[in-house]
Amino acid sequence: MGMDRRGLMTGMGAMMAAAAIPGGATAAPLIKPPRLRAGDTVGLIEPAGFTDDAFDLDLVQDTIRAMGLTPKAAPHLAGRYGYLAGTDADRAADVNAMFADPDVRGIFAVRGGWGCARILPLLDFATIRKNPKLLTGFSDITALHLAFAAKAGFTTIHGPNAASSWGQYSWDAFRAVAFDAGTPTFTNPVGREDRLAQRIGRVRTFRPGVARGRLLGGNLTVLAALMGTPWLPDFSGAILFIEDIGEAPYRIDRMLTQLSLAGVLGRIKGVAFGQCTDCGAAGPSYGGFTLSEVLQQHLAPLGIPAFQGGQFGHVANQYSLPLGVEAEMDATTGTIRLLESAVR
Template sequence: MRNRIKPPRLAPGDTVGITAPASQGDRSKIERAAGYLIRMGLNVRFGGTLSGQHGYLAGTDEERAAELNAMFADPDIRAIVCARGGYGSARIADMLDYERIRDSPKIFWGYSDITFLHTAIGNRSGLVTFHGPMLTCLAEEPVHPLTLQGFEQLFHPKPVVYTENISPLVALVEGEADGPLVGGNLSLLVSTLGTPYELDTRGRILFIEEIDEEPYRVDRMLNQLRQAGKLADASGILVCDFHNCEPNKYKNSLTLEQVIRHHIVQAGRPALAGFKIGHCSPNIAVPLGVEARMNTAQKKLEFIGPAVE
């Protein structure tokens, strides 16, 4: 991992670009949700991909990659917020201008399918990015105050701290760990393996979240991470929200908790579960690539410094 570059903080009057690097969303809902950003004092510029369609994608790979590259190159755009996830981010990873991203650092925000881009951008450019709710999430009323509060870290260089004041946390493996935070959606993290953008967990705190995957599928993905050494290489592990990951196909099934405990405890790294990060409400936004410290006795995740300059 390159030395991490922190993007400049936002100020009222700055412009945010809204793009769809994966699937298309409902433009009317996205425009309505952008009102939250406008009320924060920001200007909003909508990309053409919000109206694009190429099957299940928000335009061709070339169109989506070109728009993201253009937003990173545009000096008037100070932050890029993804409209939605879905599928398709990995298809444009080979087309991004990582040198431009490194030389023109700015806030990049999203989650779910955007996990692949977080991993690729972090590996190739060293830019700190943000795992946070997209506009399709903000279009679902009501929006939890803590979900919106996550945007404050973009304006004020104040470290994020997660304690049980937000949600109950459970120690799976006792201990302390520190290192840059990496991770995101489990299925997308697994999809990086064997690619030029492969997840690197060495000396890092790994967090995982998922949606709509049955326990046997979660088992398969965690097993693959384990066999690839990604769990044992991590300094610590955070288990976040696994939304609607219940048995369906198999009548006799291991529970999600059994699957997670099997792989995480076997890895032997300090591990905490219960974080409201992912496809959940609230959806707590966290910076990727910033040094963090976890303590299972204190049940706390604390970032060492701010994520913006």
């Protein structure tokens, strides 16, 4: 039987939609891992840099217990191989083992550093996809977050590492997302400096407005380093959040230029730039661009809502931003509101 005109148009529409996604695959619905509950066992991994003092891992485990959770150390957690926490094979094996372990309900990266990208080809994504679990961490853990968004399809959390300070602000944000399955609005803490005009918590708006889309992003350096690899998700229609540390303005300029030339900045709905710790120019910078000027040059011309100063990045207290969930960003107030829960 021949296909009628309506059926033909429907089929063509489906093919066009599939072609709009890298690889021609249709977009799969977001998978939500189980929420964390008191008493759950969570895995501790070091997929990048090593911990200098093994006794610091005791403090990390005490932090996890203070959350009401039970820590389970990966077999190579205290390993060291040069500046890495063990060989690539060992670190990848720890990640694979934690996702395969039925007793483990969530996974925390102890710290960042460098090295996550090295283990991406060694990860067992078939097993990881079958066992969705919350992975929490930031900085170099961005490589895992983005790869999981591209290859596994479930939520992960860009939030404090297990070895972070976990102040009340960070803990409240994480608990709302990971334990309560909440949809909080993330806003910067109110500054309490002894000055008439507060500096802490201020937001710079490059283009006002409200944007809605999937949250995707993380550390800018790691994101830029993954350009051209199969480990990046499709950023079309996303809200991009980015942060960094120890990068001079010209290097931020270079990385944003790379994202622009690769077409990423032209496909997104909004940009939230968090904290860029120690990102000033070294030495006298007369005649150079400041970080805010670099961001203004790249973000304002996009014609989409964009702001700088969100409370996430290499800072003591930060948001817990779940990758993949729908969110609303207000560039005027510098807030990010989750429109759906990250867990089930």
